[in-house]
Amino acid sequence: MKNIEALYSQPHESLFKLASKVKTPAIIYDYQGMKDVVRRIQDDLSLVENAKLNIAVKATHTPHLLGLYASWGLGCDVASIGEYHLAKRAGFKEITTTSPAYKKVDMEEFHREGITIDLDSLSQIELYGVKFPGTEIGLRIRIPLPEELESESTFGRDSRFGIDILNHKLPIILERYGLTVTRLHVHTGQMTPESLIYKAQYLLAIAEEFPDVHTIDYGGGLFHFYIDRIKTRRYLTLLNELILKWQSTHKRVLHTRFEPGGALLAGCGYLITSILSKEYQEFFRSEILTVDSSAWNLAPWHKPQVISLDTDAIETEKFLIAGNTLYEGDFFGKDTNGKMMTFELPKSIDVGANLLFTASGAYTMTNSRLFNRIPLPAEYLLKGEELVKIVRGHGSE
Template identity: 40%
Template sequence: MHLDPVVTPPHRSVFDHMLTVPTPALVYDVDNAMRSVGRMLDDVSLVSGARLNVALKSCHTPAVLRHLADAGLGADCASVRELDLAVSVGFDELSATGPSFSDEGALDRLAERGVVLDATSIDQLELIGRTRSGSDVGLRLRLPIPETLDTANSFGANSRFGVGATDPAVHAVLVRHRLRVTRLHLHTGQLSPHLFLWELRYTLTVAESMSHVELIDFGGGFYDFYADRAVARRALQTADELLAQWRARTGRPMAIRFEPGAAVLGPHGYLVTTVQSIEQAHPAYGAEVVQVDTSAWNYAPWHLPAAVPLDEPERQPKSARLVSGNTLYENDFFGMTGRAGRPLIDMAAVSVGERLVLTNAGAYTMTNRRDFNLLGNLREYLIVDDALRPVDTEMAATR
């Protein structure tokens, strides 16, 4: 069976559209994003009772989110304002987890929408118990990932979030307040197919001891999951078999959810910039520094982009260069992602005044934004049906 990769290259017309926008700008290729979403939905459908949602923390642009809601995705929310955004956009399934749900008012808002909170700590669980004794609750679990499956991109026992499934203090709160655990929520960073199957077996074992659990949310991490789509599909088929066996053995229902953010939108967003200056050989860095008219510090602290000359995307030869932002912050370099050293990007030579496209900007760009130096917001555009639409225009068309 031939399988298209989940992400395919953009059409040449996408680059033509980007030649027409004022810089700096963020352009979402919605057409290609929806092709990728369709492939993910096809794969997730291999598991009975599975569904694809989106981590709303990855994108707060309603004009983009409406396309995901229309495709049948749900949304996971990390704050009350994200919950309100998800409702306004029209997502038909909502979930919630995060330490920001820390007062009775936040719990009231969730209850109004029928959303069960997946508690991230014992104190948050205690708050739910004190204010809503006898209610349903979810648990975000901190997992003891085996050393053979743990990587630099995964978070198990070292996660800042979650509780231990066997922690007596957790069970004491559940018993004291008569709370029913109906959901188990995981997010261990990047999720390989092997790690996913280990997590499924682990959480199904946990669920057997909690008689009300009916859903397991595996979070995101689909970049690693889709390193090989065929391997990912085999893992999903195995998951379907494991779930069928569990349901038959226990006589209980069980559904699963995935909630990627970066993998849904990241590859389909483009940061369009103009080169403002070039230092040919920085005396300390030992590399050419290409400075553009937007900021990695303000918009792209987590991104690992490719850098492409817009008028000639296939230009050769390439060599290692630094791409810097336009703030007065010493470490304003694209590709930092927490690194101590300056990140070299393999790219072709460019000239001052030329347009440069930085890829992988479709997620965690506007949601990470700062306004350091008061440089202002990026303009946002969508490509829908091969037409370029400013976000304001797209919003008006969907009202």
């Protein structure tokens, strides 16, 4: 049996030494780790005929990183004209787009650029059809997942995105404006191997009714999909069997796309931040470490592991870690229900110590805001045993 590697690689040991020397806050991206994840997912997708790996640009707006992904053969999906401009400059050969809604001026630019847009609602189809009758569109589909496939991390019936394919008005609007559907697009939160197959069966049934559909895009949300990579590969093989059977029956070729964001980059980025304050607060029954960055500004839904870069003392204690803004809820690891996450660190850790947060590569900078004008992290690329500073908007130096 082929040896199956884990999806993520451990960074070179030099990361921890180099991280302790950077001016904080900073984010360090592991170049080799990024490349390894791409190689492994591309290898897995080779099990599916005509499948391709793209990246959701919403995960990173750092031009240098986007340029790397383009050079490694990925396409991309964009959610706005602004992201399209980034993607075009980065050199992506294949660019798709889906968004909750586009302005007329956005539709016009995508049309001029030859980009087929995947529309999300009947009113958006109507708006596009009035402007560009007789053209091609994609449809973003809302899939009502069965209860056994739903979780807190999926969005099926309760998703605000996507078209109800059974809405009786849809074929009327498509016919009115002579619109041809060529792509089906879906994204339902975190995907599992089981939900992939359900979605595939649902979308293949829809494709039967649209003779010009040539591509099905399954979106991203691949963290749960990759809990067990052996199982992932088994279900991708099953997906391929479904597609081949469908193609044989309908005498048409279908292309498959996946477009993760977090799964590609989150595990390859590390936030480095310094402790500014250490105070016990009775209400929380915990010492609170306040650092020189902000969860509220950077990572409001982040669930990292935290490592002390300055001490490996054996005796540990659980701490809360807060960001340095005047917002009461600025705590790292706080979930959407307000539950606080504690972090186990050396008991002796004190002001001035540097901390490393894992899983900080994706969405951290694209979520960023400047509340209280807290400086955003500098960005670095770890290449071998060297840190290369990324100049925003201009590549690296």
